Amino acid sequence: MSRFSLSLRGSSPAVSSLVIVLVLLLGVVLVSPLADRFGVPAPVALTLVGAVLALLPHAPRELIDPDLVLPLFLPPLLFAAAQRSSRRDFTRNWKALLALAVGLVLVTTAVVAVVARWVDPSLPLWAAIALGAIVSPPDPVAATSLAGRLGLPKRLVSVLEGEGLINDAVALVVYTMAVSAALTGSLSVPDGAGTLAVSVLVAPLVGLLVGWLGRTMISHLSDPRAEVGLSLLLPYGAYLAMEELGGSGVLAVVVAGLMLGERGSDAYTGAGFLAGNTVWRVLDWLIGGFAFGLVGFELVKVVADPGVPTYGAGVALAVCLAAVATRALFVLPLGWVAGRRMRKSVDQGHGWRESVVVSWAGMRGVVTLATALALPDDFPGRPVVLFAAIAVVVVTLVGQGLSLPWLVRALGVRSSDEEQDDIGRARALAAGAALARLDELHADGRVDDEVAGAVRKRYARSVPDLREDLPDEVQQRIFDVTKVSKHLREAEQAAVLNLRSEGEVSAEAADRVLRDIAARSLRDSYRHS
Template sequence: MTAVEHLLPVVGLVVGVIVVTGLSGRIGVPAPIALVLIGVGASFVPGVPGYAVDPEFVLSVLIPPLLYAAAVESSVLAIRTVLRSIIRLSVGLVLVTAFAVGAVLSLVVPVIPFTAALALGAIVAPPDAVAAVAVARRVGLPRRVLVLLEGESLFNDASSLVLLRVATAALATGALAWGAAALDFLWASVGGLLIGAAVGLVASWTRRRLGGALAVTAFSLVIPYVAYLAAEAAGASGVLAVVVAGLVLGYRSPTEEAALVRLTETATWESLRYVLEGIVFALIGLQLRHLVGDPAVRPDHLTGAVAVVLATVVLVRPAYLFLGAGLTRLGRWAQYRWGREIGDDGRDRPAPPTWREQAVMSWAGMRGVVSLAAAQTLPLETPYRSTLILATVAVILATLVLQGLSLPWVIRRLGVAGDPRGDLDRERAAASAQAGAAIAARVEQLIVDGSVTAQQGHHMRRWLAVRDWHSWDDADTDTDTGAEAGRAAGPDAAGSPGRVVHSRLDWQQDLIDVQRDVFITMRNAGDLSEEALRELQHDLDLEEALLGRRTEALSGHLTELPTGRDEPDDGVPAERGARDRRS
C-alpha cells in the first residue's frame, strides 16, 4: 500500500468523528454513544476499511493525552475533599468487580479457568466516565457527584491494568501468587504516584523557563508520554503517573503560566481532546465486524460469558455503592457518638451522597476504550481468548447504549438534576464582587501614595464604575488629561502622550493582577471551584493578552521618541508591559 492509501482511512476516520460529534448535539444524543452506534453500523458497510485496534497504540499513544487533559482540568482540592470515596471506587470497586466476574464466570462457564475469567474481570471492571459526564453535564448533576465520577475515571484505569498484569502472569504459571500480586500492585500504585509527581514538578520548572507560548504548548504535548514511559520503564503504573503529573501541572498553572501561554495551551488541548475522544469511541464500534467473524468463538460460550459478565458488572456496582454508603453512615454515627469525647465528632467531613445520587452513580457505569485495548493485550495462548475479547466488546456496547441512553431519564426520574450553570454563575458573581472590592482598595492606595495623578485616579474610578477598558481609552483623546499627566511625568515626558498611555497600560496590568490574586486565593481557600476559576481566569487572560499586544506596539513607538532617556520620569520602564508576568 502507498502512503496515500494508508492515510485515507485515518483522514476518513477523523472527518467522520468531527461530523458525527457535531451532529450529535442537534439530535440530543451524547457524542460518545453516537460515535459507537455509527461505528457499529459503518463496520458492516461494504468498502469501509477495517480498523484493527493495536492495543499498544491505544494504551501508549491515545490514552496518555486523554488522561492528562482530564487531569489538568480536574480540581485537586475537590478531589482531596472526597479522596476516600474516590479510592474506594477506583481501587476497591475495581477489585471487587474483577474478582466477582472471575468467580461467577468460571462457575457458570466452567471451561473458562478462573485466571482467564479474572483477567476478563480486570478488563471490564473500570467504567469510563466520558459518556456519563457528557450526559450528566447536559442534564445537570450536583458538583460532588461529577467530582466523584471524574475522580473515579482518572484512577480506576491504573487499578484495572495492574490487576490485569497480575492475572496475565497467573495465566502463565497456572496459579495466582497472592503475595507477589500484592507487592506488584503496591509498587505500581506508589511508583506511579511518585514518578508522576516528579515528572509534574520537573515539567513545571521547565515550562517556567521556556517562556514563549508556542514552546510551552509544544512541550505540554510530550509531558504525558514522558510520565507514561518513565513509569512503565520502572515497572509502575504509567496511566497513574500521567494522571498525577496532570494534576500537579493543572493546579500550578494559574500561578506559573502567562496569560498567552494558557490561552494557546487551552485551545490546543481542547482541539486534541475533541478529536482523540471521538476516535477512541468510534474504534469501539468499528471493531464489531472484525470480531464477529472470528471462527474461534463458540456461540454458546459467548452467550453465557456476555450474560454473566454484563449482569455482574451492572449489579456489583450498586451493591458496592449502597453497602459502602451504609457503612460510611454507620461510621459517621459511631464517630459522632464516641468521637465527641476526644474532640473529633466528624462534623467537618463532607456528607456522603444521598441515595438518589448513589442510584445515579450506580447507573453511570459505562465501559470504554481502555477495556477494549486491555482485552487485546491478552496473550495469544489465553484460553478462549477470542470469546473473552468479543465478550468485552459486547459489554462495552451494552453499557454504553443501554445505560448511556437511559441515564438522562434516570437522573430526571430521581429528581437529582440540578442547575450547575446557575451555581457556577453565582460563584463567579461572588468572586467578582470580592475582586472588585480589592481593585477599589488598590486604586485608593495608589492615589494616597501619590503613585498616580489625580486625573489618572479619576479614570481608574471611572473604569471601576463600568468595568470597561474603553472608558479608560477615552482619556487618550482628552488633551487636558494628557497635559496634566505629562506635567506630572516631568518636562522630558511632556508632549509625549505615548509615555502617558504606557503608564496607564501598566496600571491596567496591575489591576488585572489584583483580580487574579483574589481568585487564586479564593480557590486555595476552597471558596471557588476550579471550573469557576478557569472561566474567570480565561476572561482575565483575554484582557491581558490584548493589553500585552497594545503594550508591545507602544514600546515600539517609544523607541522612536527623541527623549534621550531610557525611562519616563514616573519610574515605569518602557518595556515593562512586555515583562514576564508571574515567571
C-alpha cells in the same frame, strides 16, 4: 459509497487506515453536534459511526495496533480531565472515590471472575480474574461527557470524574498481574507486590516531578506556541516514564495533570493560557470522540472474527449482568449510608436519586476494549474473555448510555447554582486583590493619582475601550495604566489560584475567571503592540 469502497480496494493498508481515521475524525466533528441537538449521547452515536465504517467493503482489519491504544489515548484524556479537577474535589469526596475507584473495582473483578468460572468451569482462574479486571473500570470519558451535558450536580460530576481518573490505574495493576499469572501458571508474590508498591508510591512522585518540570519550563518560555506544545507532551512523558519504571503510567499522568491544573496557570503568558485552554478543549473533544468511534470499529471486527466462539454467549451474558448488578448493589447502600450521615448538610449529601444515577453511570469503553485486545494470542481462554469484554462494552455503552438521560430526567436530578456562585465569588475576590495591590503601589508612590483613578474605574465598572487615536500624553497614560494593570492581574491571578488550591471555589469556576483575566491581558497587549 462505491467510489469510497473503490478507493479502499486500491489502497495499501496504511492508506486505507488513514482514510478511515480521517473519516472518523470528520464524523466526530459532524456527528457530535447533531447528537447533542437530537438528545442522543455523543459516545453512543460515535460508536455507531465507527461500526458503520468497519462494515465498509475492504475496510482495514486493524485500524490501530491494540498495544498502542492505551498509550495514545489515555494520557491526553486523563491529563485533560485531571486539569479540570482539583484537590478540593478529591479531599471533599475522598471516601466516595476510594470506595468506587478501589473498592468497587476489586469487588467487581472478584464477582465477575467467580461468575465467569461458575458459567464456564473450563476457564482458568487467572483468565477469569483478568476478565474481571478488564470489565471493572467504567470509561473515564463516557460518564463525565454525559454528566456534563445532562447538567448533573457539581458534586456528582466530581465523583464520576474522580472515579474515572483513579479506577483505570487500579484495574490495570490487577490486569497486569493476572495476565502474567495466567501465562506463567502462578502469581509471583514479590513481583506483584513490587508492581503495586511502585504504582502506589513511585507513580505520584513521578507525576509531581513531571508537573513541576513542566511548570518550570513553561514559566521560562515566552512563546505561546512553545508553551502549548510543551503542555501537549507532558502527559506522554509522565506515562512513558512511569511505564518504564514498571508502575502505573495512568496514575503518574493524573498527578501531573492535577499539579499543572492547580499551580500551572500562572506559568503561562496570557496568550499561552488562552491558546492552551482552547487547544486542550478541542483535543480532548476530538480524541475522546475518536476513541468511541474506534470502539465501534473494533467491536465489529472482533465479533466478525471466526476465532471468537459463539459458545461464549452464556459467559458474556452472565458477565454483563454481574458487572451492572455489582455496581448497583455496591453504590446504592453506600449512598444510603452517606445520606444518613450527612442529612443535615444539604449541599454535601447524596440522596437516593443521585446514588441511582451513579450506579447507572457505569459505561465501559476504550479501556475495556484496549485491554481485551491487548491480551497475547497464547492467553488461555482469550476468545471467551474477548467476547465477554465486547459484550459488556456494547450493553453498557449503548444500553446505559441511551437510558441515562431518561433516568436523570425521571429522577429530577439537576444542577444547582453552585458553580455560578463560585465564579462570582472568585471574580469579586480577584478584583479585591487587584485593588489592594493598587493601594500598595499608590501608597509607595509608584502610581500617581491619575493612573490609580483610571485603573479603579476599570475595576469598578465596565468602561469603553481606550482608542489608539489619542494625543501622545493620553497614550502615555494608557501605557502607564496598562503597566500597572499587569501588576494587578498578577495579584488577581494569585488570589484565584489560592482559592482554587484551598478548595474555596471549584476548579471550573477558577479556570473560568483565569480565562477572563488572561483575555484582558491579551486585549491590552494587542491594543498597545
